[in-house]
Amino acid sequence: MTVSVWLSLVLVCMLGAMSPGPSLVVMVRHSLAGGRLHGIVAAWAHALGVGLYAVITLLGLAVILKESPMAFQIIAYAGAGYLAWLGIKSLQSKGGVAAKLESGEKTTLLEAARDGAMISVLNPKLALFFLALFSQFVAVGTDVFSRSVIVATPLVIDGLWYTLVALVLSSSRMLDTLKRRAVWIDKFCGIVLIGLAIRVVVTL
Template sequence: MPFSLWMSLVAVCAMGAMSPGPSLALVLRHTLGGGRAPGVVAALFHALGVGFYALLTVWGLGALIVRYPTLFQAITWAGAAYLAWLGIKALRAGRAGALEATGMATTRSQAAREGMLVALGNPKLILFFIALLSQFVTPDMSLAAKAIIVLTAMIIDGGWYVLVAVSLTHSRVLPWLQSRAHWIHRITGVMLLALALRVVVGPLG
């Protein structure tokens, strides 16, 4: 995979992870309720769920390219439309209620279970991966390149939420995130719209 293409994947995955939502609220709740360890566990198991969906998406899209190129093209265009819709939605999102989270009594096992379930139980996540990864998967993509895509999604997702959990136990990261949530939404929206436009113009590469 070309380095420039990988950097595009990194940037979009990072913005997707940083965008305030139920996954971030989950990590915040477990960190506030049980300390650093449950927060980190929730982050890591959420990343495993993300990796599972990414793996299914990469292999499924690869099969579609080979067997049904027309269907894959249709999915690609539908994915571009979905990314554009997500981008517009992010740009219109305000700061109110973006990062509201309260502490609760929690354990590592609860954090692990809920971290995985939030990832696997979110239907929007698989739609996002289909829309996103259809722009990166190619017919001649090697097994190593597919593994890089999956690992990139996992590491960025887990790394961001682990950073949040660790930082929250030492600083005022939550108020900082809350005060800048609208900017995170805006940056995410612009990047998603740019990716959707790039898909319309031509394949990534």
């Protein structure tokens, strides 16, 4: 794999990680409700999910998924259901930002890791990303080193991006501002998550 090809992969992965979506909502929730460490744990659990998709694509399972609409629909509907569940929880303020901040209760590290991994693994957008874009880079690298780079690049970029998000959101100045708007953050996150779930179902 040449440096120019790798830089193209880096650019594509950065655009994919930085695009707003359900993953960002989950990172915001855990960074606010649990703090910096919880946000970072959620970030790297999410990154491991990204790495999992990279490995699946590398092994050729993406081709099977692409040729089996039923398998993709199962993943898509499961992802939509999980998004809707998170949205309803946020709207009801049960485990959402407002409830955690008011009671002083923090989300556990296990909850942060679970949500970070699940929103990654069950995200149909991520599956489409690797099917449509990532596979072209898989064909370029055939040796062990190139394949390792192909898997590590999206994983590391995703983890670093959401770590940055967690660090920014957990700063004292930002946290004080967001605490005053915790209830509205809950409602907004809930609406966004349910809207994304509906969009997934409608576009299938």
